[in-house]
Amino acid sequence: MTDAFVAFDRVQKSYDGETLVVKDLNLAMPKGEFLTMLGPSGSGKTTCLMMLAGFETATHGEIRLDGREINNIPPHKRGIGMVFQNYALFPHMTVGENLAFPLEVRGLGKDERETKVKRALEMVELGDFAARRPAQLSGGQQQRVALARALVFEPELVLMDEPLGALDKQLREQMQFEITNISHQLGVTVVYVTHDQTEALTMSDRVAVFEDGRIQQLAPPEDLYERPDNSFVAQFIGENNKLAGKVKSISGDIATVELANGKTTEALAVNCGDAGSDTLISIRPERVTIGGAGANVTDALVKELIYLGDHIRCRLDVHGNDEFVVKVPNSAGHEHLSVGETTKIAWAAEDARALDAL
Amino acid sequence: MADMTAGNYTGPAGTEGAAGTLTTADGKPLKAALNAAQSKARWRAFFLVAPLLAFVLFTFVAPIGQLLQRSVHNPGFTTHTDISSGTQTPIMVGLREWFDNNPLGTEPDEAAYAALAADLVVLRELKAPGSVGTRINYERSGSRSMFTKAARRAQKLEPPFKEAMLDLDEDWADPEMWAAMRGASSAYTFNFYLAALDMTRDVNGEITQVDPKRQVYVKLFQRTLFLSLLITFVCFVLAYPIAHLLATLPLRYSNLLMIFVLLPFWTSLLVRTTSWMVLLQSQGVVNDALVGANILADENRIQMMYNQTGTIIAMVHILLPFMVLPLYSVMRPINPSYVRAARSLGATSWTAFRRIYFPQTVPGIGAGALLVFILAVGYYITPALVGGADGQLISNLIAFHMQKSLNWSLAAALASILLGGVLVLYWLYDRLIGIDNLKLG
Numbered sequence: 001m002t003d004a005f006v007a008f009d010r011v012q013k014s015y016d017g018e019t020l021v022v023k024d025l026n027l028a029m030p031k032g033e034f035l036t037m038l039g040p041s042g043s044g045k046t047t048c049l050m051m052l053a054g055f056e057t058a059t060h061g062e063i064r065l066d067g068r069e070i071n072n073i074p075p076h077k078r079g080i081g082m083v084f085q086n087y088a089l090f091p092h093m094t095v096g097e098n099l100a101f102p103l104e105v106r107g108l109g110k111d112e113r114e115t116k117v118k119r120a121l122e123m124v125e126l127g128d129f130a131a132r133r134p135a136q137l138s139g140g141q142q143q144r145v146a147l148a149r150a151l152v153f154e155p156e157l158v159l160m161d162e163p164l165g166a167l168d169k170q171l172r173e174q175m176q177f178e179i180t181n182i183s184h185q186l187g188v189t190v191v192y193v194t195h196d197q198t199e200a201l202t203m204s205d206r207v208a209v210f211e212d213g214r215i216q217q218l219a220p221p222e223d224l225y226e227r228p229d230n231s232f233v234a235q236f237i238g239e240n241n242k243l244a245g246k247v248k249s250i251s252g253d254i255a256t257v258e259l260a261n262g263k264t265t266e267a268l269a270v271n272c273g274d275a276g277s278d279t280l281i282s283i284r285p286e287r288v289t290i291g292g293a294g295a296n297v298t299d300a301l302v303k304e305l306i307y308l309g310d311h312i313r314c315r316l317d318v319h320g321n322d323e324f325v326v327k328v329p330n331s332a333g334h335e336h337l338s339v340g341e342t343t344k345i346a347w348a349a350e351d352a353r354a355l356d357a358l
Numbered sequence: 359m360a361d362m363t364a365g366n367y368t369g370p371a372g373t374e375g376a377a378g379t380l381t382t383a384d385g386k387p388l389k390a391a392l393n394a395a396q397s398k399a400r401w402r403a404f405f406l407v408a409p410l411l412a413f414v415l416f417t418f419v420a421p422i423g424q425l426l427q428r429s430v431h432n433p434g435f436t437t438h439t440d441i442s443s444g445t446q447t448p449i450m451v452g453l454r455e456w457f458d459n460n461p462l463g464t465e466p467d468e469a470a471y472a473a474l475a476a477d478l479v480v481l482r483e484l485k486a487p488g489s490v491g492t493r494i495n496y497e498r499s500g501s502r503s504m505f506t507k508a509a510r511r512a513q514k515l516e517p518p519f520k521e522a523m524l525d526l527d528e529d530w531a532d533p534e535m536w537a538a539m540r541g542a543s544s545a546y547t548f549n550f551y552l553a554a555l556d557m558t559r560d561v562n563g564e565i566t567q568v569d570p571k572r573q574v575y576v577k578l579f580q581r582t583l584f585l586s587l588l589i590t591f592v593c594f595v596l597a598y599p600i601a602h603l604l605a606t607l608p609l610r611y612s613n614l615l616m617i618f619v620l621l622p623f624w625t626s627l628l629v630r631t632t633s634w635m636v637l638l639q640s641q642g643v644v645n646d647a648l649v650g651a652n653i654l655a656d657e658n659r660i661q662m663m664y665n666q667t668g669t670i671i672a673m674v675h676i677l678l679p680f681m682v683l684p685l686y687s688v689m690r691p692i693n694p695s696y697v698r699a700a701r702s703l704g705a706t707s708w709t710a711f712r713r714i715y716f717p718q719t720v721p722g723i724g725a726g727a728l729l730v731f732i733l734a735v736g737y738y739i740t741p742a743l744v745g746g747a748d749g750q751l752i753s754n755l756i757a758f759h760m761q762k763s764l765n766w767s768l769a770a771a772l773a774s775i776l777l778g779g780v781l782v783l784y785w786l787y788d789r790l791i792g793i794d795n796l797k798l799g
Contacts, residue, residue, distance in 0.1 A: 053698075053702055054701075054702075055698055055701075074701075074706075074707075075698070075701040075702055076701050076702070076703075076704050076705055076706055076707075076710075077704075078702075079704070080702060081702070081703075082698075082699065082702040082703075084695045084698070084699055085695075086693060086695060088693065088695040088696050088698070088699035090696060090699075090700075090714055091718065092717045092718055101700070101703055101705070101713070102703035102704050102705075105703065105704045105705045105706075105709055106704055149703065150702075150703075153703070153704065159702075
């Protein structure tokens, strides 16, 4: 904990003295990590970023940067680079002047400034754009300039507040790639805020899922998707089928759950409590097989089929839940389903995760 | 593709004619077709602005043209206009002919006096000696009565006319009198501009300064300029923080505060000015409060009215909204993330303000300052009511010449100089800051 580069220690934040926007936040980041704060709007992720940047003060708790408490250090002395949602490029300055600004206020000489600005612009492949005004650049170019400006003074920590929100899909994907590349090349620590889960999963070393002012789960992307800790994370990340029930008994890792329609099924006991407590079982659509055999075989009524080219999305009625989705790969020799027919589906007990009831 | 211009584009409906000009599908030249298609829209647009255009022509362009003309043209010594019939009669014909034939500096001889006497007879018949005398009176005071008196007796004068005239009044031999009459003998003259700049022509026609005791206008122009600049500056200093506060507060509060800023706009100018009189006079609210609080002794009441202080205080109050509104409209859209970005990049809050925030508000400052300054330069009611003697501005003197002395040509010359000065400042502003950077809202 103490050797973490960025640390939040029991941090709380309230704007009005009545409700907590951030509740008991604990987070430790090693140097060089790319961490994403992911969550719906109002979940407290941007507030955390603003506290780290110094634009909001923590109501309680300690924020440490490189072992030093920074709660009372003003933003300009923290040495943290920041990329804003709307880029915040200074409209009255050229691109070159924008990049030179952080160097200028640090008292660097003219020659040194020019070298660094040139290098930073080349890094984002905008070497010829120093004399342009921000308004003369496209959205993607502005984004790159903002990135270059946040990096030009060589900060060890860079914060990004939904930096790709205003770009179209294609550009966004390209920039995701570029941002991860550059940050890994330079070895900077990045805290990235977004509400876009694809962005979070593709870019980050670890993702912190925020909800209701708390981190619900902090894990690498594949863990988050495949091994969600609770129902919120399972719902929020990717597609998810849920079956509500009551825990009947637990033996080892496996819980036997009695579903709403009286049938029982087996699931991995993750976060379901003891026997007798309510639970939600979470099963990823691609982990369900049609007609296969296994521990949990059950009947399913086909309600709807959507043809998506590479796969067919089937909406089924399973155990009384008619929103149960299965993805059937459009491979050679796959089974043809038709609406209204009843078929057998199966999943492994390890792929069904018994989580907390919402 | 990107640099393809409209000129070489032949779309599905366009075909290229033999000579290389573009034509429509049925062979008409494309340009003519385009004009025809757009002319209706153009006419409609013109008719929409026509009422305003006419209004501006009648109420703005025409009066200013007349004003400029009047400042160089005064027919008081050359043409008499009968008020009831409107017929115009040339007057002082003989004397003007004498002036034409005898160059400047010629001693008026018997012929000159004879012509003057004959002209006075005509004036008497036209009942015009008063207006002619007034015209000469502008340049040489005391002349009006000489004309009326001489015209009354002109019929009975007998040669030699020089002695006869001098018998009536010694001053008829005064070279200044003759210089003034020579100056007025042409309807077109720049003498009013000279007078407006405290200058005059001496006996020999040379331009000289008037007697220092009678120099008023240049000093008044200077005072007007100085007070207007001061008022603009004070407005800026007061308005900037208010506008910033309004721009950063949540809309709910800023709308409420905006009402307070706009409240003076909805109150009559006269009411606002007179309420300042209630507050500022030596037996007024402010002085009473200071005396009551024992801050001031009763005999040391501050004179805040009927001097420059009164003019400055009241005019700052009245013109403040004109500074607040453009500043507010420029500040409102400035995203707070600019300052945050500057802070995160290592700038102190002062540097962030100076380098990032302030430069983005310059268009609003320019607009507000220009607006306040131009309004202040021509302000009339407030200085007239609270300005006293040394709080008067040039517009008060223009009003004086319009209403009291009835020297409209001088008033027009003063107003023209004021107009010219404002235009010069506008031009300077354009050179220094650029008019494109002006942002009124």
